[in-house]
Amino acid sequence: MKKKSKLRIKSMPRFISFSLMSLAILIIIGIASVTLVTHVASAINNQKEKYQASALLVDASTDETTSDQDIQTKADAEVTSDANTDEAQQTGTDDPLESIKIRLRNNDTEGLKVVFLTFDDGPSDHTGEVLDILNTYNVKATFFTIRHEGAEAEASYRRIVNEGHTLANHTSSHDYDLYSNPEAFYADVNALDQYQRQITGLTETSHIFRFPGGSINANETCVLGLVKQGWNYADWNVSSGDGGSDPPASDVVAQTIICGCHEHDVSVVLCHAESKPDTRAALSTVIETLQAEGYTFLAMENDFTYPRQLEV
Ligand SMILES: [Zn+2]
Structure with missing residues (x-):
């Protein structure tokens, strides 16, 4: 029986065993690629969030009070507009000074x-x-x-x-x-x-x-x-x-x-x-x-x- 079984494996056509091996390698490469892409995307996302958080801190400490400062990068402007969206939802304006005044009027x-x-x-x-x-x-x-x-x-x-x-x-x-x-x-x-x-x-x-x-x-x-x-x-x-x-x-x-x-x-x-x-x-x-x-x-x-x- 053992002999017969061995013979069967040996007798398997060479191209089938080659195809199976190729398929296995392709699956391994596929899994590795997906994992790599996920990791890279996650790293980029983390980096973006860190940048936005630090930009928001800068925005909170400076831009709100020195709205006339003309030294503001495009990235800062985008983050400012994001930050003000929340404020706008609360006060109905995206002008930081007017927003503060509305909150003072509402005793908020x-x-x-x-x-x-x-x-x-x-x-x-x-x-x-x-x-x-x-x-x-x-x-x-x-x-x-x-x-x-x-x-x-x-x-x-x-x-x-x-x-x-x-x-x-x-x-x-x-x-x-x-x-x-x-x-x-x-x-x-x-x-x-x-x-x-x-x-x-x-x-x-x-x-x-x-x-x-x-x-x-x-x-x-x-x-x-x-x-x-x-x-x-x-x-x-x-x-x-x-x-x-x-x-x-x-x-x-x-x-x-x-x-x-x-x-x-x-x-x-x-x-x-x-x-x-x-x-x-x-x-x-x-x-x-x-x-x-x-x-x-x-x-x-x-x-x-x-x-x-x-x-x-
Ligand atoms: Zn007096």
Whole structure:
């Protein structure tokens, strides 16, 4: 039997055994090719995802706040457009700045890196210097002014408006005693409103208000009365610490502001830079540092919600 079997194998036609061997080799080559192609495709895909992820990181930290930067590769532009698609679905716009504003209007602020710089009690002899620094970085801010007279003050009111900042109201007299007489208080606010319109030629002001000393120093009657007259009021959640008679050195002021902004999705920074040289010196450091970290500086608008010490 064994012999017979051997004979049968031996007697198998040579071309059949050759074909079987060829088929086996072809199958092995086929499997190897498919495996190789799969591996290469997967490696390319991984590489692409890594690139997109790193580009997205760059995009998140820079492009959103420096939309006017013209150094942007085609790849960056494509990734930016991908990143903004999600934002567009949420906010209905692919303009990053407008998207941030829509989120502020909806009070959808989680993860936002927005800073409102505010300067109280001006204009003063130094407002021009503050405006020059802001212009250097194309940063818009908010000026809670009181009534100051004279050619230089008038020029400052106009520059604030003409250079795209928000001219806001901090009463005409900055007199805390007015809180005990609501009607006199409203009249003082409206006197400044009229004065600002007269100097700047604005037909309508921002109707954004900050109580002297913050809303916590006012009372519910005055706060509620002002809100009913159509005013939006803003306190602050970051203080530069420059309000005292002996302000700290500029590097301390800068660090105070930067650290304060790191703690909030939306920061409202209280400065009295109008008359404090150390805050003015700190301003460039603050803006450069926070812009590099992806923060966006905005001027206040009436339909955003701001931090308040006294809510009514
Ligand atoms: Zn003040």
